[in-house]
Amino acid sequence: MDLSELDCFSGPEMAKQSNVFREGELNAFMGLGRNAWHETRQTVQRVLSSAEGYLRDNGHLQKRTLINQDDAIMHVPARIGDFTDFSASKRHAENDRIMFTDKSQRILPNWDYMPVAYHSRASSVVVSGTDIHRPNGQYANEDGSVDSGPVFGPTKKLDFEMEIGALIGTGNALSQPISVDSADSHVFGFVLLNDWSARDLQSWEWNPLGPFLSKSFATTISPWVVTAAALEPFLCDPICLQDPQPLPYLRSKSIKTYDINLTTSLQTEGQTEVHYSSSVISQSNYKVMYWTLAQQIAHHTSNGCNLLPGDLIGSGTVSGPTHYSSGSLSELSERGTKPITLVDGQRRAFLHDGDEVIIRGSFNICNQNLMEEKDKLHLILLLGWCEDKSVRIGFGECRGRVLHHRQHSPPPFP
Secondary structure: OOOHHHOOOOOOOOOOHHHHHHHOOOOOOOOOOHHHHHHHHHHHHHHOOOHHHHHHOOHHHHHHHOHHHHHOOOOOOOOOOOEEEEEHHHHHHHHHHHHHOOOOOOEEEHHHHHEEEEOOOOOOOOEOOEEEEEEEEEEOOOOOOOOOEEEEEEEOOOOOOEEEEEEOOOOOOOOOOOOOOHHHEEEEEEEEEEEOEEHHHHHHHHOOOOOOHHHHOEEEEEOEEEEEOOHHHEEEEOOOOOOOOHHHHHHHOOOOEEEEEEEEEEOOOOOOOOHHHHHEEEEEEEEHOOHHHHHHHHHHHOOOOOOOOOOEEOOOOOOOOOOOHHHHHHOOOOOOOOEEOOOOOEEEOOOOOOOOEEEEEOOOOOOHOOOOOOHHHHEHHHHHHHOOOEEEOOEEEEEEEEEEEOOOOOOOOO
């Protein structure tokens, strides 16, 4: 729906600010704050209601405002100024230490006390459906010897990471931290996120400053933003007990997260179209995360760092307690030592050229008081949405296909 064609925004928040819908990105609207988001959501729900004649009885307005989804070109929904990616799954953090050191290494002691993160690259965040070229970079020689030096070339260990992304709405002024109990009011909405990773590059470069070229080549997000208000019925308690107790600035009066089922499927090049369920290789849930989004935002701004409308916060890889709930291929294949078998019989330790990764999400109801009849809820995991007689919410999908690396030609010498 093209909201810029509607003249029905008459509430106190949007009556004089509906021009934000003529912008090419959502940033201006996101910066208006919660009251404006809520008023707009109510207005759109009313306009689309079968009981409302404003759009229902106006064929000319329907032609101007309603766009066939197949005819729409999807874009990154906001101008992303900064992208921070966290590590919030304890299982993934433990697996990371094994992947990049050895089995005797435990996660660092600071992980239990703060949501750790790295500052990623915003310019390479792309919309679902964008092809991803296999990146080039440095990695250790085949013999693993540091003395023999690294080699430069296309990664041999390309991976996905199944994540949730949060888009900041209203930010904070420089030097003004956001409290953990007010953090949720700064979140506009959520998208699916694939933090593509080159594990051989990552292993070589991650000490001493963390990932760089192994991550910055591409991050895929879904184009549809599910607003925080739409997700309120799916609030629930986290699964993980935070022990030791967080420091005071990370303690919340009510620690809540979201019950979001996530699946990743892998389809190979030339594979006959298969039902999504048969190509699923991973299934997890956002509520397994140790650190909540509110704690991540509170920690992010605790030093006075300012967030801006459109900033992207990556949840970190959503890996659960079981092998099948691992949120990356490197975890599923145990660092490539035990390749997984796909539905067409092919085996994968890491991604091949032509492989297509598809992440989808769906919801469970945790707060039964928000639904009159929970039994009427019909979850369709394969399509990424859920519904009862009054609710239908979906993330769409986060899709990307791996293409052959681009040739890297050094400049000719004179």
